[in-house]
Amino acid sequence: MGHTRDDRAGRHIRRVQGIQKVTTTTNYMPPTSALQQGGVPAAYYGQALTSAHTILNEFLFAGQPLVIALAAVVNSYAESRLDPQATYGVTPWTRPPVLPENSGHSEKSSGLFMLNPDGAGRGMSALQRWDPLTNTRRILSEVEGPAGLSLRQAVKADAPLSQLVALFERDIERPEVTTGRAIYTSRLYPKLANTRASALDRMAPPISAMTRATHKMKRLPWYAWLGVALAAFGGTFFLFRRR
Numbered sequence: 001m002g003h004t005r006d007d008r009a010g011r012h013i014r015r016v017q018g019i020q021k022v023t024t025t026t027n028y029m030p031p032t033s034a035l036q037q038g039g040v041p042a043a044y045y046g047q048a049l050t051s052a053h054t055i056l057n058e059f060l061f062a063g064q065p066l067v068i069a070l071a072a073v074v075n076s077y078a079e080s081r082l083d084p085q086a087t088y089g090v091t092p093w094t095r096p097p098v099l100p101e102n103s104g105h106s107e108k109s110s111g112l113f114m115l116n117p118d119g120a121g122r123g124m125s126a127l128q129r130w131d132p133l134t135n136t137r138r139i140l141s142e143v144e145g146p147a148g149l150s151l152r153q154a155v156k157a158d159a160p161l162s163q164l165v166a167l168f169e170r171d172i173e174r175p176e177v178t179t180g181r182a183i184y185t186s187r188l189y190p191k192l193a194n195t196r197a198s199a200l201d202r203m204a205p206p207i208s209a210m211t212r213a214t215h216k217m218k219r220l221p222w223y224a225w226l227g228v229a230l231a232a233f234g235g236t237f238f239l240f241r242r243r
Helices: 003-021 032-037 042-061 066-082 127-130 132-144 146-156 161-173 182-189 198-201 207-217 222-242
Strands: none
Touching: 032 042, 032 182, 042 066, 042 207, 066 132, 066 146, 066 161, 066 182, 066 198, 127 132, 132 146, 132 161, 146 161, 161 182, 161 198, 198 222
16 A cells, blocks of 8 residues: 555654754744744644754755744744645645646646746646655755855854744745745744844754755765765775775
């Protein structure tokens, strides 16, 4: 019997729960009141918090400052209410979830960050965009690339969280109409909205260099590993030939 999407979601939750033993992000979880205001059904609060953990862990393990990690959580909440199987035009946390091609909309964005197949989600299937880890890592690659330049400059300028949230919306999510998403920042992190990047850095959970290096290796695409394997084989072959 094949595995259902709920089975895969369960495995993902257990994987993230294991990560929680490594890094402490409990202080930065969206409050229940925010989930209620966002229309998240009570039965899915746990999964919504797991999504937030996934985003925070991926960003922090990749070496991103806490202020950008929190801005990512706020934007995911604004985009999908932290529903990994969200689809544009369909109420978040609708179950069973609706694939983009069955939504009745020309817009096909989906997943935690509503990746568009013609934008940041280019080359990804709908199921890949529904995978919370894959979705988060794709948006993280956007942040690490040229699109994240303003975010990095804002961190250097010691900007507050509210400004990073607005820049994340403008440069990473790139909706047709930008709002700054101040309402969502105040809803999720009312005490941190005006906190500057440097102050948040001092509040960030400690993550070892080894943990970050291991995480970076896990994010390498398959063809990078193939290149490493071929290089290692070639080096070994050369050594034996010299003998």
